[in-house]
Amino acid sequence: MRDTVMLRGVALRLTVDNQCLIMDSKKIVFQQGRGYTLEKELGSGACGQTVLLHDAAIDEYFVCKKYAPADIRWREVLFSNFVREIKLMHALHHINVVRVFNYVLYPDRFAGYIFMEYINGPDIDAYSADHPEDINSLFAQVVEGFDHLQSKRILHRDIRTTNILVTENGAVKIIDFGFGKQAVDSADFDKSISLNWWCALPPEFAEKIYDHCTEVYFVGKLFEQLIDKHQLSHFQYSDVLRRMVEPSRKKRSESFSHVRQEILGKPRSIEFSSDDVECYRAFTRTLTARISKIYSTATCFGIEDIHLKLQESYKAMMLEQAAQDSALVIQCFIDGGYMYYSKQAFPVDQVRNFLDLLNRCSKEQKNIVEANLHARINALPKKPHVKSGFDEMDDDIPF
Structure with a gap:
């Protein structure tokens, strides 16, 4: 494949292993001559489908999320949400949060793709059933992950077991930021979503409030459910968990940073004993x-x-x-x-x-x-x- 390239008024042709680089004074565009192998479909929904791809060049697997709402009438309306999800994920870099590697957008067709880290493991519910001895580590990692989200002022807003995966090495990965939102000012903390919640709702929902304190509540309820369902008697942070699920916001742990400090105990100086x-x-x-x-x-x-x-x-x-x-x-x-x-x-x-x-x-x-x-x-x-x-x-x- 060949393309003419204009660089400082000089026409050039570049061909490098089917990789064409198109340059002008404003853009550098790579046109990829190779593709990926479709391994299997991982899931589908109203806004598109998620598949597993294999890149033979580097022998790696990627999860690809395709934006393509089944109802064409919604494609333009929801496209901004898809772009927002990409922006949120690019702001995150933490071992307990799924990584985004690349994206491709077609604004003229209201279509796009996100290439993400492939997590070869079950959700936290299934993992806890098979590895009950890891519950304390899972709890600490989930708190670490959400503490990172809060440090970036990002609300996940869809906290459920299927959105927290665990690798075969026991590493927690928070996924699916389709409902995510970056909170910049007080107006961003309104309950502007409606989901089929799986537990008792916190009282602030009646006042249309959803903030990081609300997320603390849902993470607490998630672990409360796991501990009860799998009869996990060796959970070490019962007092911390009780404060996370307090209905009263005045009594509830206010942030994941606060929860993390409770897990670690008394804040320590940087010095070592x-x-x-x-x-x-x-x-x-x-x-x-x-x-x-x-x-x-x-x-x-x-x-x-x-x-x-x-x-x-x-x-x-x-x-x-x-x-x-x-x-x-x-x-x-x-x-x-x-x-x-x-x-x-x-x-x-x-x-x-x-x-x-x-x-x-x-x-x-x-x-x-x-x-x-x-x-x-x-x-x-x-x-x-x-x-x-x-x-x-x-x-x-x-x-």
Whole structure:
């Protein structure tokens, strides 16, 4: 495929692997010569359908949400809502909120697509039934996700179990911002939606009020329902939950930031206690001592990913004195290739203590832990990346 390109008055033709770049003084437009493989339909509704696509070029799956209302009379009227959803999702970047990668809009036809992260996992209801031991982690993650939404002044406005998914690694993902709204001033907090709510409505609905305090209520009711339905007796935050579902707004927790602080306990300074420092040092000494080399292309996961991955790995070792395969721990930190000492076990109590440290850290403290971890891991001996074959084998196993 060829296109003529005008650049500073000079006509050019560009052809690069079927990727055509069209440029003028105002726009740069990429015309894509390849497509995606349609894997399956995930769902459909009055405003269009959602499908799973595969990109063979990078071997990744994406969820594609197509805007195409069945009733053509509504296409123009609701198109602005679809654009609003894209704007909201582009403002969000958090491990517990679904990511949006790209979008395509056709304003002249009132049509469009959103390309989003594919979450291979059930909703929070089904996940809680199969993994009741994770209820405390799920609660903390949901609060973290909605705290991020509130920090961006975004109201989700459709809080229900089907809109909170959980990955196979136990990571919460808040999805579906079709009813979302960014609240800029007081007029934006009116109850301008009508949904089939699944629980008792808060009293402020009678006054047409829907704000972040209202969202606190619905998240609380959602977990109240999960705990009752699945008979979860080991939930640790009963007092916090009771304040979230208070009918009276004066008695209810006013924000997700407030709820988060209650989960963490008394707000801590950015300083670490001597016990925290020793816990960190003992764990990281053992971690780095188990790693022989890391490949030059390898990187370190972010602290939230590390926290989730380590919690999941801990389940497979928590009844043991030591994890016989240190890769159970190492793989939670290094994203890429590494070599490690396969005959050296990893003390489980150090993993448990480090998880306890992460659980009680504030966001600021977690950032400090992440910076120190990255510095330690980046200081490990590097090995050039090889595409095939194995290197010398002593006690190390390439991973």
